[in-house]
Amino acid sequence: MSTQIAVRLPDPVVEFLDREVAGGRVASRAALVSSALEREMRRRAAEGDAAVxxxxxxxxDLDSLVDWTVTHIDLEG
Structure with missing residues (x-):
C-alpha cells in the first residue's frame, strides 16, 4: 500500500531529482525520494543497534564488531 503526499522541496533538490530521472538512473521522482527515505530509515535503525x-x-564473537561500530559511527548525532 502507498499513500500520496505533497511535499515542498528546494529548487536544487527538485533539479537533482529531475536530472536523475532524465538520466535514466531512477524511474521517477517518487522512486528516488522513496529510496532515499528507506535508506535513512535503515541508517537510523543501524545507529540504534550500534548504540545498544x-x-x-x-x-x-561480536566484540570486534562493537569496537568497530563505536569508532566508526557517530552515536550522538
Missing part, C-alpha cells in the same frame, strides 16, 4: 551494542556489549 555500545551500551550493553555483545557476545564474545
Amino acid at each position: 551494542l555500545a551500551r550493553v556489549g555483545t557476545a564474545d
Whole structure:
C-alpha cells in the first residue's frame, strides 16, 4: 500500500531529482525520494543497534564488531 503526499522541496533538490530521472538512473521522482527515505530509515535503525551494542556489549564473537561500530559511527548525532 502507498499513500500520496505533497511535499515542498528546494529548487536544487527538485533539479537533482529531475536530472536523475532524465538520466535514466531512477524511474521517477517518487522512486528516488522513496529510496532515499528507506535508506535513512535503515541508517537510523543501524545507529540504534550500534548504540545498544555500545551500551550493553555483545557476545564474545561480536566484540570486534562493537569496537568497530563505536569508532566508526557517530552515536550522538
